[in-house]
Amino acid sequence: MHYRFLSFLATWLLSALAQVQAQRIVFVPADTASYSSTAAVTTLAGVAGRKGSADGSGPAARFAYPMGVAVTANGTLYVADEENMTIRRLSALGQVTTTAGASATKGSADGPGPAARFYHPAGLAVAADGTLYVADGENHTIRKIMPDGTVSTVAGTAGHKGATDGLGPLARFNLPHGVAVDASGVLYVADTFNHTIRKITPAGYVTTLAGQAGHKGSADGAGAMARFFHPAAVAVDAQGVLYVADNGNGTIRKITATGEVTTLAGDARHGGHADGPGATARFRAPTGVAVDARGNVYVVDHLNALIRKITPAGEVITLVGSALRFGPNDGIGAAARFNGPGGIAVDASGTLYVTDSVNNTIRKITAE
Secondary structure (H helix, E strand, C coil), X not given: CCHHHHHHHHHHHHHHHHHHHCCCCCCECCCCCCCCXXXXXXXXXXXXXXXXXXXXXXXXXXXXXXXXXXXXXXXCEEEEECCCCEEEEXXXXXXXXXXXXXXXXXXXXXXXXXXXXXXXXXXXXXXXXXXXXXXXXXHCEEEEECCCCEEEEEECECCEECCCCXXXXXXXXXXXXXXXXXXXXXXXXXXXXXXXXXXXXXCCEEEEEECECCECCCCCEEHHHCCCCCEEXXXXXXXXXXXXXXXXXXXXXXXXXXXXXXXXXXXXXXXXXXXXXXXXXXXXXXXXXXXXXXXXXEEEECCCCEEEEECCCCEXXXXXXXXXXXXXXXXXXXXXXXXXXXXXXXCCCCCEEEEECCCCEEEEEECC
């Protein structure tokens, strides 16, 4: 089983055990969803249970634990194919090609697409000009891929993990898993094993926006006063507000443009599955987050095998899937099944794209 899934599963189980022992956790084993969704799930590319690295159209393509996903303005998808150490491209018609990296060949080389190398790339984000940004997990770096396919390193130095702020290669990260980019070209990074959210200016200068390296927790507050527990993904809306899938805490956090951190949904002392407003909702190890133009936040509820939605009013609903029921099934609402879903992206029309990591497929969710 892949290192990422193991690390998050182990983190969640250890956290759960510690909280049970402290008599602070209340699990919600039953599926408490009451919302009836009409969203439809289909499989866009890959075949469940068939791992590989083949390019091709739709079911002819193969993936190996796809994780991050990003969508451009014209509907082109990019996927961080983590175990293959590659970045894949899906056309609007479902044709899959390899944009950068070489299958199962790890490394850190910059250069033209096929010559570049990655080491468990995890998160993706795409800028308005088509530049793609990659959280290159085990290289502890942030990379970028230009529209012509050229790969370069934006920040960090391969093989050198840490928590240092600084310019470009002087900065240090610790297994970053998520990345987002705003309209001005500022990058935000979920620096997972530092338990922090980092910021990278267009000039390449890295600072710590929220949290404190080496200090995990769940506290809300301004900047360094806030605490996270293995934040896994980050998304940014048009107003510059950030949303964080705080994996170890089982919560969704919100960071304002001024750096104030609050908990949008879930409760760090409770795990499970429940729909409802804000702190009454429950998640199990969320790994992906996306936000649409209307302010809806979408969450990959990894261990529950669900896709959740948080409305602008703060109400959490289960959009597709059924809690703790795993499988590859396409279908409507609760009839759909996932197996360890990882990343999520939303396009301008509200269509969602999900990397169904353990199934090794890319799924599509049409609007309700």
